[in-house]
Amino acid sequence: MAAAVGSSIVLGCALAAPAQADSPGTVIAGVANGGVALARGATLLHTNKFGEYGCEDFVDAAYGRTTANGIPHDGAIAFYRQLAAKGQGHASLPAPPGALVFSQGEDGGHVDISVGNGQYESGGIQGFAPGWGDGTDNQILPSANLGSWKLVGWAYAPWSSIG
Template sequence: MKRLLSVLGSVTAIACVVAAPAHAAGPPDAVKIANGAVAVARGSTLLHTNTFGRYGCEDFVDAAYGRTTANGIPHDGAMAFYHRLAARGEGHSRLPAPLGALVFSQGEDGDHVDISMGNGQYMSGGVQGFGPGWGDGTNNQILPSANLGHWHLVGWAFAPWSATGF
């Protein structure tokens, strides 16, 4: 957690120095990564719990970003959400995904969304929906891959909303 807070502080400091060009459609990537660092810090407080149930990936991501399924990613709506972002040119199909990015995968049992920790690992809710007994047996865990089991990466995107509410 100490390292995570150090990264969060460093990314926030970088984001405060970088200003978006006047013609930019949105904030620069450094600001988006700082926003994601806030979500990763919040999501880390939910790890190793069963807070959102076996299929609560959208709920986990929404909570990490200070959202609900009403104003974030709707329950069972991960892939539709990604496709909307990709249609706006905000989707990326290759890894690595930066810190805080929303990472979307699809498998024979459905769709999934994680939060990238920026180091090749992913914070995830609803892990036991992947396969009961996986990892530490809780629903909210850190996954070692975006391509876990039968799920395969579809793409990633920065969250379209702020984790800090501004």
């Protein structure tokens, strides 16, 4: 059934226009990878897998990566800056489904996966918003700017395939 969920997400993604002009290959890879990642991420919601500071682990798992070949621990903002330096960063919302969305607060950086409707699959929530929502570490967030956290930017995941 996950394939059906991923397929539905991919169909919805195909209609979303990117906020900046990306190459068609980048958009197609982002859409395809994002649908699979969202389906994987959905299986992790409402759990405490990865802990209260596990946003990078959550995103890496959704994309079939680890912190060794994905986003390193405590490396969300540095990872975004690397993508932005290559012209792959986007400074304003909306972010398409499956995009990596980066925010920052006084405690550090954070990364989510855009669902595409203004909501975000997120890990490590209790680390940056203790007691928020249902109290689990992995939840859907209603905003990339939750509380004092502010959007840094978004980018398509740079990985060309899902492992």
